[in-house]
Amino acid sequence: xxxxxxxxxxxxxxxxxxxxxxxxxxxxxxxxxxxxxxxxxxxxxxxxxxxxxxxxxxxxxxxxxxxxxxxxxxxxxxxxxxxxxxxxxxxxxxxxxxxxxxxxxxxxxxxxxxxxxxxxxxxxxxxxxxxxxxxxxxxxxxxxxxxxxxxxxxxxxxxxxxxxxxxxxxxxxx
Numbered sequence: 289x290x291x292x293x294x295x296x297x298x299x300x301x302x303x304x305x306x307x308x309x310x311x312x313x314x315x316x317x318x319x320x321x322x323x324x325x326x327x328x329x330x331x332x333x334x335x336x337x338x339x340x341x342x343x344x345x346x347x348x349x350x351x352x353x354x355x356x357x358x359x360x361x362x363x364x365x366x367x368x369x370x371x372x373x374x375x376x377x378x379x380x381x382x383x384x385x386x387x388x389x390x391x392x393x394x395x396x397x398x399x400x401x402x403x404x405x406x407x408x409x410x411x412x413x414x415x416x417x418x419x420x421x422x423x424x425x426x427x428x429x430x431x432x433x434x435x436x437x438x439x440x441x442x443x444x445x446x447x448x449x450x451x452x453x454x455x456x457x458x459x460x461x462x
Contacts, residue, residue, distance in 0.1 A: 291415040294423045297336040297367040297377075301328040305359045316355035321381065321395065322346070325363055329377040329399040332365035336375060337413040341401035344374060345437050349397040355383040361394070368423075369430030373410040374402045376430050398433060 301324065303309075309320045326343055333341040355361055361383050368378040381395035405411040418427040435449040 289412065289414045291417040292336055292367075293417050293419050294366045294368065294426075295419065297332045297365075299328050299332040299335065299363075299365045301331070301363045301365070303361050303363075305355055305357055305361065307357060310357045313354075314357040316357075316359070316361070318349075318351060321351075321355065321361070322349065324361070325349075325365075325379050325381065325395075325397060326399065328363040328365040329379055330401065332367055332377050333375055333399075333401040333403075336367045336370065336416070337403045339403040339405070339411060339413070341375075341403050343399060344402045345400040345441070347398040347400075347433065347437065349395060351395060353383065353392050353394045355381075355394050356385070359383045359385055365399075367416055368398070368426040369434075370413045370416040371434065373412055374400055375413050375416070376400050376433065378426055400434075400437065 303324055305316050309316055311317050326346075330341055330343065361381060364380045364382075365377050367375050369376045377399045379395070379397050379399065380393060382391055383394045384391040403411050403413045416427065418424045432451045435451050439446050439449055
């Protein structure tokens with residue numbers, strides 16, 4: 289299976305925040321944003337593996353700045369690492385007020401997807417071949433993020449998280 293670059297999965301999605309998308313403070317509802325982020329991330333993951341994917345996990349999503357009624361949001365998604373049957377997608381969310389010309393980064397997150405075959409069984413995904421220094425940094429950090437996700441989900445013991453232990457102990461792995 290041929291590897292792919294992060295650029296091949298790059299996805300940009302835009303949405304206009306309408307009254308039905310907002311809460312009583314005229315801010316975009318968090319659930320609506322998470323829904324849009326999931327769609328953008330799934331498209332990115334599907335571009336990488338040319339398969340149907342399902343969301344396996346969503347990392348901590350912090351809302352740094354409110355997104356207001358009338359803002360245009362831009363969600364950028366790109367695969368940051370592929371494992372055996374799963375892949376991590378990094379997202380950045382920008383809010384733009386077009387009349388004022390202001391643009392601010394509102395959110396960032398990591399979503400994990402699993403690729404499925406036509407019978408709903410997991411299937412291997414192509415490896416990711418990072419090209420830029422930023423892509424390499426995200427790629428390298430993905431294993432630590434994955435180990436943390438697995439520990440929090442109860443699927444890995446903390447003692448088995450070699451990448452995380454090395455990070456906190458200062459001991460370099462061979």
